[in-house]
Amino acid sequence: MIHTTLQATDGAARALHIDTPRGAVETPVFMPVGTQGTVKAMAPEDLEAVGAQIILANTYHLHLRPGEDVVRRLGGLHRFMHWERPILTDSGGFQVFSLARLSRVDEDGVRFRSHLDGAALTLSPESSIAIQEALGADIMMCLDHLLALPAAAGDIAAAVARTTRWAARCKAARQGEGALFGIVQGGLDEILRRRSAEGLLETGFDGMAIGGLSVGEEKAAMHDTVAFTAPLLPEGQPRYLMGAGEPEDLLQAVGAGVDMFDCVLPTRNARNGTLYTRAGRVNIKQARHRDDPAPLDADCPCPACRHYARAYLHHLFRAGEILSMRLNTYHNLHFYLALLREARAAVRAGRFAAFAREFLARFANDRH
C-alpha cells in the first residue's frame, strides 16, 4: 500500500510525497514506460541515473510475453528486470483497445486476439488484477472501458457506468498489498467526468487517474478536460494523467493539479530522432546537423550532451546505430524528469506559474 502526504500547493498545483514499500515518489513525477519489462534502449542503471523514481510496465505485453507466471516464478517483475524502485502497471485495457484485434466488450470483460500470434484471450477486471498482482506491481490500475473519441454521448455514459462497476470488481478482486487506482472516464464532458469520479469515489481507491484522453481529441479539449476533472479528485491522493504527453501538456496538467504522468513520447521520439532541449525540439536527422560541433543542449549535463557533438548524434542516427537510440533516449528522459523535478521545486517555492511561463517561452522556439 502507499501513504500520500500533500507537501505543498501553489494555486491548483501540488507537491506530494508518496511512500511505497519500495521507496518514495515525489511529485509531480514522470514515469518512463517499460512496455515489455524494459524501458526501450535503457538499462535500469540509466533510469536511476536520470532520476526515475517509478516506472510503468504494460500488463497486456507482459501477459502475452513472457506471461505473468514466468515473471512470478522468477521472483516478480522487479527482480526479473533488475529494478528495485516502484512499478506501476496499467490494466492492459489500453493495449487491447489499441493493439489487439478486439472481438467483443461485454459486462464480463474484453475478448480479443493477441497481436503477436492471434491467440484468443480475455481480460476481465478480476484477471487484470490477478495479472498485475502476479507481476508484483506496487500500484495497479483498474480495468476501464475505453472509447475512441469522438463517441456518442450515450456510449460514453454507458462506458462510464461500466467502468464504475468494473472498478468495484477490481477492488474486490485485490488480494495482495498493491495499491489500486481508479480511472475516471467520460470523454470531454464535464457532467460525465463528474459522474465517473463520484461513482469511483463511492468505492474508494488509493489514487485516481484521468483516462480516456490523448486518444485523438484536440489539445485544447484535453487541457479543458484535465482542468475540470482534476479538482473532482481527492486532494489527499495522487492524481495521474494517463498517456500524456508533450512538455506543454505536462505543465498545463501540473498547473491543474495533476501529480503523475506516463508517456511513450520521450522514448519513442528519441528513437525517431526528435530530441527535447530547453530551446525547443531538435530533429537530429536534419542535414544542418551534419557538421555541427555544438552539443545538443549546452545546458544539459547528460552524457549525450556532455560528450558528443550534434554531428556525431546525427551520424549515429543516419547510420542506424544502436547507440543513437540509447543516447537519444537517455537525453529525452533526462529532459522530462528534470522538467518535473523543477516543476516540483517551483511548486514548493510558490512560483510554479512563473516557472511554467518562463519554460514555455523558451521552449516554444522550435527552430533548432
Next chain:
Amino acid sequence: MIHTTLQATDGAARALHIDTPRGAVETPVFMPVGTQGTVKAMAPEDLEAVGAQIILANTYHLHLRPGEDVVRRLGGLHRFMHWERPILTDSGGFQVFSLARLSRVDEDGVRFRSHLDGAALTLSPESSIAIQEALGADIMMCLDHLLALPAAAGDIAAAVARTTRWAARCKAARQGEGALFGIVQGGLDEILRRRSAEGLLETGFDGMAIGGLSVGEEKAAMHDTVAFTAPLLPEGQPRYLMGAGEPEDLLQAVGAGVDMFDCVLPTRNARNGTLYTRAGRVNIKQARHRDDPAPLDADCPCPACRHYARAYLHHLFRAGEILSMRLNTYHNLHFYLALLREARAAVRAGRFAAFAREFLARFANDRH
C-alpha cells in the same frame, strides 16, 4: 608512432607492451570492432569497463559516411566518438572486397561503387593512408590486394606482388605520426606467404598483420597458415591476425605467436543471441531458457550475468528489445577481453599451453 617491448615468451606465444601516444596496449589483445564510429550496442564507457585497450574502426564505412573531412573538422575520430584510447583503422580494402560493388582492381588501386548509394569511388594506397590520417588513427593498415579463396596460384602470386608494391606506396604516402602495419598475403601457400613477408620487411613497418584469412578456407588450413606465417614476422613487432575469429582460433594463434586480434563475431553473435560462456556457447533464443532463473554464466562478473536470469535475457531477445543487444554484446566482449587478458597472464607465467588446454576442454562442451 608506437614503441614495442617484448615482455615475455612462452614457446611461440608472446606478451608485448606497446606504447602509443594514447596509452599502452598489452598483448595478446582483442580489439572490438567499431564499424561506423561506434562499437554496435556499446558506449565508450562500456568498452572501458570491459577493459578494451584499443578498438578498430573501418575506413571504408567512415569514408562513405560521415566522410573523413567531417570527422577531421570535428577534431578527429577519437573526439568524434568520445574514445581516448588507441584506434587502429583498417585500409578499407576488405569492405570494398566484401560489401561494395567492385568494378576494377588495377595497379593504381580499386574502383568500386558505394553499397549505400552506388556512388563511383576509388581507393588507392595513397588515398587509404590519407583517409586514415584524416581520421586520426594511431595504427594504420596498408591497402592490400585481396582474393577470395580458393584462387589460382598465379593470381595469388600476382596479388602478393601488388600488395608489396602498394605497401611501399602506403609508407611513402604517410605524412603524420600514425604507426603503419604491413599485411602479409599469400593464401594458404607457405612459399607465397614467405615471399610476401620478405617483400614487406624490405620496406619495413611498425608491425605486421596476417591478412587474407577467414575468407572461406577450412579452419585447419587457417590454423596451419597462421602457424607457418607468424614466425616469418619480426619478433620485436606486433603481429596482428586480421578478422579472426572464434575463441579456439584466438588461442591457437596466440600459441603460434600472434599478438593482436579483431573480429565482429563477439558483437555480431551477441545480436543474434549466441553467447560465450566458460562452459561453451549458449543460444539464448532456445525455449529451454524461458523459465531458467540461472545466470548466463555464474562465474562471469559482467552486468548481464550479475543482474539477470537467463529467462530475462531470453525474453529480451524474443521481444526484440534494444537492451538485449546491449547486455549480450557487453557479455561477449567481456568474455573475449577476459580470455586474452588471461592468456597474457598465462604467457607471463610460462603456462600458456596448459591454460589453453584447460580452457578448451571446458569450452568445448557446447550444450548449454
